[in-house]
Amino acid sequence: MFFNSIEYLIFLPICFTIYWFVVQRNLKWQNLFVLVISYIFYGWWDWRFLSLIAFSTIVDYTVGIYMEKSSSKSQRKRLLWISLIVNLGLLGFFKYYNFFVDSWVASFDAIGISMNTSTLSIILPVGISFYTFQTLSYTIDVYRGNLKPSKNLINFAAYVAFFPQLVAGPIERATNLLPQFSRKRVFNEDQAISGLHLIVWGLFQKVVIADSCAVYVNAIFEDYSTLNATSLLLGAFYFAFQIYGDFAGYSNIAIGTARLFGFDLMRNFNYPYFSRNIAEFWRRWHISLSTWFRDYVYIPLGGSRGTRMYQLRNVLIIFLVSGFWHGANWTFVVWGGLHALFFIPVLLTNTNRNHLDQVAGNRLLPSLREVFQMVFTFGMVLVAWVFFRAESVYLALSYIKRMLVNLQFSIEYLSIGRYSVEFLLMIIVFIGIEWFHRQYEHPFIGRFKWIKIAVIIILLLTLGVYSDQQDFIYFQF
Secondary structure (H helix, E strand, O other), X not given: OOOOOHHHHHHHHHHHHHHXXXXXXXXXXXXXXXXXXXXXXXXXXXXXXXXXXXXXXXXXXXXXXXXXXXXXXXHHXXXXXXXXHXXXXXXXXXXXXXXXXXXXXXXXXXXXXXXXXXXXXOOOOOOHHHHHHHHHHHHHHHHHOOOOOOOOHHHHHHHHHOHHHOOOOOOOOHHHHHHHHHOOOOOOHHHHHHHHHHHHHHHHHHHHHHHXXXXXXXXXXXXXXXXXXXXHHHHHHHHHHHHHHHHHHHHHHHHHHHHHOOOOOXXXXXXXXXXXXXXXXXXXXXXXXXXXXXXXXXXXXXXXXXXXXXXXXXHHHHHHHXXXXXXXXXXXXXXXXXXXXXXXXXXHOOOOOOOOOOOXXXXXXXXXXXXXXXXXXXXXXXXXXXXXXXXXXXXXXXXXXXXXXXXXXXXXXXXXXXXXXXXXXXXXXXXXXXXXXXXXXOOOOOOOHHHHHHXXXXXXXXXXXXXXXXXXXXXXX
């Protein structure tokens, strides 16, 4: 079931009504209801893969119980390894089996040895990368002693399968979300209104911005070999806002939906395209994933401690693993490697902890230095996005080469398609809206709140009708 579907438009108010008017008085019934609707939500796509979530849930629930009972560190470590092997084994099989087989065959073909190994027709379960990392955070935190294991299977199962963020995040920590299932939840009007605001803004980011960008992105990337540099630059620019609107939009809808049910999820995006260096970008982009890798991979490797060589090794590992997490394709590995290369100069100059505040502070406009920093950082991110979008490394390199060589300054795709010039202006307005509200969680805070909400809803009902409905990009990860 997709957030931008008619089914969800019917599903959400029904669940909200039952949750607050039928099962509100009993916490156990509330949690059981959340579990049931979460399984319905996920099973709407393919009910067969509910068995994977249930299996992972039971394994990690059991591991947590036995960890608490064990006084031996070695036994606790063996239990942790059981969780790691089961969860990463399932993720590896469903997501990476064909990739490894194809890469193995291709490596032998390159040296003239033909192999007839065939791959399986494996369907990638939606959201497996997200709920796998979510359950792993639980067992790792229990192992470290940062969290008491859950004794209530219903609560734990509801935490693993919590429908708003089940298929594309945010990747919640057990230390944050799981205790919320043990606390009585009372309807809070302010929290619910805040949730509705996030849902509306998220739908605008997805339906109006991302899905409209997709029309141009698909056309430009499909015909890149016939287009000039300016048009290809526009294609990369539109993809940057397609993936941002798509993923930030999903996250905002997920966070807003959770608030309707009395839960608070972590913020996943914080205006990343206003970043002044690549380290700041990664503190603002997909925050739940970047902090997950920081806490469970980067710091255990040694983090920024030790010699420069160890620090550089850790940075390279973390970005390559992050790239590979996104998909079973060498394009994602290169994308991660590029970000590692972008990050290294920041690390070597000890500026990776700079810019912890919002750009320009309370000023209306940024300084020229800040403008240069933001444009330069966005340019690096833009080049990397080409690899993220392209179907192969070769096509990405060809796209970038043509973008840098074929310097004809005319935008061919602006004269084709729906509201082309107007749409480019709308992207600029969208950037302006985010800039003037960068101190807030979403634009519906501050002055003229209801006017802004009305305008966004009108745009949803008008421009949204003309955008092609697209699946959320991160569903494939």
